[in-house]
Amino acid sequence: MALRQIRFEGDPVLEKNCREVKEMTPRLVELVGDMLETMHAEQGVGLAAPQVGILRRIAVVDIGEGGPGPIVLVNPVILSSEGEVTDNEGCLSVPGKAGKVTRPQKICVRAFNEKMEPFEMEAEDFLARAICHEMDHLDGVLYVTKVTGGLFDVGEDEDDEYDEDEDAAKAADAGETAGEETDGQ
Numbered sequence: 192m193a194l195r196q197i198r199f200e201g202d203p204v205l206e207k208n209c210r211e212v213k214e215m216t217p218r219l220v221e222l223v224g225d226m227l228e229t230m231h232a233e234q235g236v237g238l239a240a241p242q243v244g245i246l247r248r249i250a251v252v253d254i255g256e257g258g259p260g261p262i263v264l265v266n267p268v269i270l271s272s273e274g275e276v277t278d279n280e281g282c283l284s285v286p287g288k289a290g291k292v293t294r295p296q297k298i299c300v301r302a303f304n305e306k307m308e309p310f311e312m313e314a315e316d317f318l319a320r321a322i323c324h325e326m327d328h329l330d331g332v333l334y335v336t337k338v339t340g341g342l343f344d345v346g347e348d349e350d351d352e353y354d355e356d357e358d359a360a361k362a363a364d365a366g367e368t369a370g371e372e373t374d375g376q
Contacts, residue, residue: 192221192224192225192227192228193225193228194225194228194229194232195225195226195229195243195244196243196244197229197233197242197243197283197284198241198242198243198244198284199284199285199286200284200285200333200335202284204241204244204246205241205242205284205328205331205333206331206333207241207246207331208246208329208330208331209239209240209241209246209247209248209249209328209329209330209331210246210247210248211248211266212247212248212249212265212266212303212307214307215265215303215305215306215307219247219249220305222240222243222245222247222249223249223251223263223305225243226238226240226243226249226251227251227253227261227263229243230251230253230283231253233283235283236252236253236254236255236317236321237250237251237252237253237321237322237324237325238250238251238283238325239325239326239328239329240328240329241328241329241331242283242284242328248265248266248267248329249263249264249265249329250263250264250267250322250325250326250328250329251263251264251325252264252318252321252322252325254317254318254321258317258318259318262312262322263304263305264300264302264303264322264325264326265302265303265304265305265307266302266303267300267301267302267322267326267329268300268301268302269295269298269299269300269323269326270298270299270300270301270311271298271299272295272297272298272299272319273295273296273297273298274295274296274297275293275294275295275296276293276294276295276296276316276320277291277292277293277294277339278291278292278294278320279291279292280292280294280320280324280334280338281334281345282324282333282334282335284328284333285333285334285335285342287344287345287346288335288342288343288344288345289342289343289345290334290335290338290339290340290341290342290343291338291339291340292320292324292334292337292338292339293337293339294319294320294323294324295319295323296315296316296319297313297314297315297316297319298313298314298315298319298322298323299311299312299313299314300312300313300314300322300326
């Protein structure tokens with residue numbers, strides 16, 4: 192397995208429809224392994240084949256703790272959906288940005304696994320969101336086209352780092368001593 196290069200917003204491959212997988216060749220099996228490795232290395236929860244430059248209907252999803260583990264979706268189709276939830280969403284192909292997107296709260300999806308064995312599964316909440324997001328990639332759709340209220344910056348915020356001097360100054364301003372506990376400040 193190997194890490195694959197992530198394609199970024201503006202790359203024309205991200206705007207194209209992917210071709211159906213008719214047979215799982217050794218190269219496609221390798222692609223699935225590479226996609227899982229790349230997704231985990233980039234700390235993502237999903238990755239679609241066009242994000243690594245391959246126009247095939249393959250996506251992988253792993254929402255981490257509390258999830259079912261890595262899921263391989265070949266030729267996925269949403270059979271049904273229920274409800275709506277609007278929440279923040281990001282993408283490995285649009286680093287450092289996020290936005291509010293409305294997605295189904297619950298879906299039923301049919302797909303093949305990496306052995307081309309058919310399966311159906313239900314997904315709710317974050318898992319449903321991740322699957323829908325990756326399936327959009329297979330149709331050449333980036334989440335940024337579905338954002339309401341615009342994109343915002345995300346990432347490491349230096350202001351979130353603990354600053355002992357700032358904490359002491361706040362305590363002094365509040366008439367407290369630096370050795371006393373504060374209310375989480």
